């Protein structure tokens with residue numbers, strides 16, 4: 364039998380590194396009563412699949428798939444708060460109003476059933492809105508000229 368000790372190579376060094384990262388990410392995490400099964404957090408990613416601002420069954424299925432796939436915590440895509448100047452794009456889900464909140468309740472239920480946790484990202488686009496990116500159905504809270512002047516003044 365060959366008793367020669369194995370010499371560390373770049374390959375097995377990298378493999379050790381990856382195994383250690385995987386073990387660390389797989390450890391549960393608790394903060395103020397929020398119990399996560401692991402430390403994998405899904406970043407917020409805007410999708411624009413919520414007609415009228417209401418997240419439907421497909422949105423619930425999308426997030427539940429991510430939880431089932433191993434995300435311990437999901438931060439939702441940006442969701443508009445209930446202010447006139449909050450919204451810039453159509454089909455972004457709202458985080459206000461009965462229908463939208465019922466939609467989110469279904470999303471949360473399905474994510475929990477899949478073993479994950481979820482929290483909303485609240486979005487107020489404000490001055491980042493342009494005349495072109497303002498949904499026609501919303502009141503024009505800020506004059507386009509003011510918005511443009513302020514935006515171009517930024518570094």
Ligand SMILES: Cc1cc2nc3c(=O)[nH]c(=O)nc-3n(C[C@H](O)[C@H](O)[C@H](O)COP(=O)(O)O)c2cc1C
Pocket residue numbers: 406407408409410439440441484
């Ligand atoms: C399609 C897409 C949509 C995104 N939407 C949001 C969003 O709604 N809110 C947010 O804070 N970040 C958003 N991001 C940024 C991501 O959350 C994430 O931070 C970023 O993709 C990771 O950084 P990197 O792309 O520079 O590697 C989005 C990214 C992508 C690719």
